[in-house]
Amino acid sequence: xxxxxxxxxxxxxxxxxxxxxxxxxxxxxxxxxxxxxxxxxxxxxxxxxxxxxxxxxxxxxxxxxxxxxxxxxxxxx
Amino acid sequence: xxxxxxxxxxxxxxxxxxxxxxxxxxxxxxxxxxxxxxxxxxxxxxxxxxxxxxxxxxxxxxxxxxxxxxxxxxxxxxxxxxxxxxxxxxxxxxxxxxxxxxxxxxxxxxxxxxxxxxxxxxxxxxxxxxxxxxxxxxxxxxxxxxxxxxxxxxxxxxxxxxxxxxxxxxxxxxxxxxxxxxxxxxxxxxxxxxxxxxxxxxxxxxxxxxxxxxxxxxxxxxxxxxxxxxxxxxxxxxxxxxxxxxxxxxxxxxxxxxxxxxxxxxxxxxxxxxxxxxxxxxxxxxxxxxxxxxxxxxxxxxxxxxxxxxxxxxxxxxxxxxxxxxxxxxxxxxxxxxxxxxxxxxxxxxxxxxxxxxxxxxxxxxxxxxxxxxxxxxxxxxxxxxxxxxxxxxxxxxxxxxxxxxxxxxxxxxxxxxxxxxxxxxxxxxxxxxxxxxxxxxxxxxxxxxxxxxxxxxxxxxxxxxxxxxxxxxxxxxxxxxxxxxxxxxxxxxxxxxxxxxxxxxxxxxxxxxxxxxxxxxxxxxxxxxxxxxxxxxxxxxxxxxxxxxxxxxxxxxxxxxxxxxxxxxxxxxxxxxxxxxxxxxxxxxxxxxxxxxxxxxxxxxxxxxxxxxxxxxxxxxxxxxxxxxxxxxxxxxxxx
Numbered sequence: 001x002x003x004x005x006x007x008x009x010x011x012x013x014x015x016x017x018x019x020x021x022x023x024x025x026x027x028x029x030x031x032x033x034x035x036x037x038x039x040x041x042x043x044x045x046x047x048x049x050x051x052x053x054x055x056x057x058x059x060x061x062x063x064x065x066x067x068x069x070x071x072x073x074x075x076x077x
Numbered sequence: 078x079x080x081x082x083x084x085x086x087x088x089x090x091x092x093x094x095x096x097x098x099x100x101x102x103x104x105x106x107x108x109x110x111x112x113x114x115x116x117x118x119x120x121x122x123x124x125x126x127x128x129x130x131x132x133x134x135x136x137x138x139x140x141x142x143x144x145x146x147x148x149x150x151x152x153x154x155x156x157x158x159x160x161x162x163x164x165x166x167x168x169x170x171x172x173x174x175x176x177x178x179x180x181x182x183x184x185x186x187x188x189x190x191x192x193x194x195x196x197x198x199x200x201x202x203x204x205x206x207x208x209x210x211x212x213x214x215x216x217x218x219x220x221x222x223x224x225x226x227x228x229x230x231x232x233x234x235x236x237x238x239x240x241x242x243x244x245x246x247x248x249x250x251x252x253x254x255x256x257x258x259x260x261x262x263x264x265x266x267x268x269x270x271x272x273x274x275x276x277x278x279x280x281x282x283x284x285x286x287x288x289x290x291x292x293x294x295x296x297x298x299x300x301x302x303x304x305x306x307x308x309x310x311x312x313x314x315x316x317x318x319x320x321x322x323x324x325x326x327x328x329x330x331x332x333x334x335x336x337x338x339x340x341x342x343x344x345x346x347x348x349x350x351x352x353x354x355x356x357x358x359x360x361x362x363x364x365x366x367x368x369x370x371x372x373x374x375x376x377x378x379x380x381x382x383x384x385x386x387x388x389x390x391x392x393x394x395x396x397x398x399x400x401x402x403x404x405x406x407x408x409x410x411x412x413x414x415x416x417x418x419x420x421x422x423x424x425x426x427x428x429x430x431x432x433x434x435x436x437x438x439x440x441x442x443x444x445x446x447x448x449x450x451x452x453x454x455x456x457x458x459x460x461x462x463x464x465x466x467x468x469x470x471x472x473x474x475x476x477x478x479x480x481x482x483x484x485x486x487x488x489x490x491x492x493x494x495x496x497x498x499x500x501x502x503x504x505x506x507x508x509x510x511x512x513x514x515x516x517x518x519x520x521x522x523x524x525x526x527x528x529x530x531x532x533x534x535x536x537x538x539x540x541x542x543x544x545x546x547x548x549x550x551x552x553x554x555x556x557x558x559x560x561x562x563x564x565x566x567x568x569x570x571x572x573x574x575x576x577x578x579x580x581x582x583x584x585x586x587x588x589x590x591x592x593x594x595x596x597x598x599x600x601x602x603x604x605x606x607x608x609x610x611x612x613x614x615x616x617x618x619x620x621x622x623x624x625x626x627x628x629x630x631x632x633x634x635x636x637x638x639x640x641x642x643x644x645x646x647x648x649x650x651x652x653x654x655x656x657x658x659x660x661x662x663x664x665x666x667x668x669x670x671x672x673x674x675x676x677x678x679x680x681x682x683x684x685x686x687x688x689x690x691x692x693x694x695x696x697x698x699x700x701x702x703x704x705x706x707x708x709x710x711x712x713x714x715x716x717x718x
Contacts, residue, residue: 023285023319024489028557030323031135033170047359050456051465051556057169058198060562062452064465064555 006068014073079127084162086133087561092220094130137177165195172330199342207337212243381430388425415598419591422642435575443566462545465556474504478678502674508637659718672702
C-alpha cells in the first residue's frame with residue numbers, strides 16, 4: 001500500500017516509490033542518497049511534529065515533516 | 078603545485094588537512110567569494126604544495142551557493158590534483174560524488190578514510206578492485222590516527238608527476254548517445270571556458286543545471302539544441318532529465334559498491350545507537366541539551382575565574398609600581414599604563430574564558446553533537462518563522478559572528494539568509510561571551526550571566542518572529558540534514574583546531590586591544606575623551622551609566638572585547654565594582670551584548686545581504702540594545718542587584 005513517508009511507523013522499513021516535488025527537492029534528496037527504489041528505515045519521530053530521522057544506505061538523515069510528506073513510499077516486510 | 082581536498086561533509090577532510098597543515102596554515106577568502114576556505118603551504122617530499130580544504134559538498138549539482146563555490150574552484154584550472162576523501166563506512170553514497178569529480182577530468186586520488194568505522198560496520202572493501210574500476214589510486218586511511226596519510230601524499234605526488242587524466246565512467250548506452258551528441262555540438266565551439274571539459278558541461282546541461290543553462294543562454298543556437306535532447310531523455314525514461322542522470326549515477330555507484338564491498342559480518346553492537354536513543358529522545362533529548370550547555374557554561378566559568386582572579390591581582394600590583402616609577406599625571410605613566418592594561422586585558426580577562434570556550438566548541442563540533450541540536454530545535458525554529466537549519470549559523474554565532482553570517486549560505490532563500498544573518502549577529506560571540514563572564518558572572522553572579530544568555534535567546538526568538546512577518550518566506554523546503562555518527566575527537570585535533578581560532582585573537586585582536594588601550598590613554602591625557610563622552614552623554618545618562626563609558630562603546634565597534642578592556646581603563650580601576658554599581662555593570666553588559674555588530678561583522682553583512690541589510694542590522698540591533706538596557710536600568714533601579 002502506498003503512503004507518504006511521514007505515515008510510516010517508527011522502526012519500519014519502506015521503499016521509495018516517487019518524490020513529488022520540483023527539481024530542488026529531488027536534487028537535495030538525491031544528494032543524501034535518497035532515490036526512487038531505495039529502502040529507508042524510519043528511526044524516530046521528533047517531538048511536537050518535529051523532523052523524522054531515517055536511515056538510508058548506512059547514514060542517518062533528518063527530514064522535516066513537509067519534505068517527508070512529499071516522499072511516496074511502500075512499506076516493506 | 079596545488080592540491081584540493083574534496084569530499085562530502087563529515088568525511089574527515091579537515092582532519093587530514095589539519096594533520097598536514099603546519100601552524101603556518103592561513104584562513105583566507107577566495108577572490109570574488111565570501112565563503113571561507115582554508116589553505117596551507119606544506120612540504121611534501123621536497124615539493125612545496127598549496128593544499129586547499131574545500132567545504133564539504135554532497136554533489137557538484139546544487140543550488141546551494143557554498144557548493145557552487147567549491148565547484149567553481151575545482152573548475153578554475155588551478156587544481157593540479159584532487160584528493161577525494163570518502164567515508165568508507167558510507168561508500169555507496171559517497172561514490173556518487175566521486176563519479177562527478179571524475180567528470181572534471183583532473184588527476185585524482187581516492188582516500189578511503191574511516192576504515193576503522195567501515196570495519197566496525199562489517200564492510201570489507203576491495204581497494205585494489207575499486208582502484209582498477211575507477212582507474213585512480215585508492216588509499217585506505219584512518220585520519221584520526223594518521224594511518225595511511227603518508228602513502229596518500231606519496232600517491233598524490235606520483236599522480237601529479239604522471240599527469241594522467243582518467244576518463245569518467247560510462248553511463249547506459251542510450252544516455253551516452255545523447256551525451257555524445259551534445260558533446261559534438263559543444264566541442265567545436267569551445268564554449269563557456271576552455272577549462273571546462275565538454276562531457277562535464279554536456280552532463281550539467283542535460284541535468285538542467287541553472288548555472289550552466291544560464292551561461293549557455295547567450296549562444297542561442299546551442300541553447301535551442303539542448304532542450305530537445307533533454308526531452309528525448311525524458312521521453313525514453315518517463316522522468317525529468319535531471320532525475321535520469323542522477324538515477325543513472327546512483328545506479329552506477331550502487332553497482333560499483335556491490336562489486337567492491339562485502340558485508341562480512343553484521344555491524345557490531347554500537348553503543349552510539351544506544352546513546353542516540355537518549356540524546357534525540359522526545360523528552361530526555363531536551364533535558365540533555367540543557368544539561369550539556371549548562372555544563373559547558375560552568376566549565377568555561379570555572380576555568381576563567383580560577384585564572385582571572387590571581388592574574389588581575391598581579392597586574393594591579395604592576396600598575397601600582399608604574400605609578401611609583403613614572404610619577405602621577407605624567408604622559409609616560411598614561412601611555413605605559415594604557416599598554417599594560419591592553420596586555421593585561423588579553424592575558425587576564427579574555428584568554429582565560431576564550432580558551433576553554435573554543436576548546437569546548439571544537440569538541441562539541443567534532444563530536445557531532447550540533448546536528449543533533451538542529452534535529453531537536455527544528456520544530457522551535459519553525460515556530461519563530463525560521464528554517465531548522467538556521468540553528469547552525471546561530472550556534473556558530475557563539476564563536477564569531479563573521480562565520481555565522483557566512484554560514485547563512487546553507488539556507489536556500491534570500492529572505493531566510495537576510496533574517497538569519499541579522500539574528501546571528503545578535504547571538505553573543507566569543508568576545509561578548511567573555512564580557513558576560515568577566516563582568517557579570519565574575520562581579521555579580523554566574524546565575525545573572527545565565528540570565529543574560531536566556532534573555533538573549535528570548536530576544537532573538539521574538540526578533541525572528543517580528544522580522545519574519547515583515548519578510549515572509551516563500552514556501553521553504555524544510556529540513557534535510559545528515560546526522561553523522563559520533564566521533565570521539567582526538568585531543569591533538571581539538572587542540573589544533575582551537576589553536577587556529579585562539580591565534581586569530583592573539584595575532585589580530587590583541588594588538589588592536591593594546592593599541593586601542595594606549596590610544597584611549599592618550600585621549601585621556603590630552604582631554605579629547607571628554608568630548609566623546611559628552612557626545613554620548615544623552616545615551617549614558619538615559620541608561621544611568623557613568624559618563625566615562627561613552628568612549629568604550631566606540632572602541633567596541635572595532636572589537637567587542639575592547640568595550641570591556643577600555644572599561645577598566647576608562648574608569649581608571651581594574652576593580653570595576655569600586656566605581657560602578659552592580660546594576661550599572663548589568664546594564665552595560667546588556668547594552669554591549671546587543672548593540673551594533675563589530676566592523677568585521679558589518680563588512681560580512683554588507684557582502685552577504687547588501688548595504689541596506691547591513692544598515693537595517695545596525696539600526697535594529699541598536700534599538701534593541703537601547704530598549705533592553707533601559708528596561709534593565711529601570712528594573713534593577715527598583716530591585717537593586
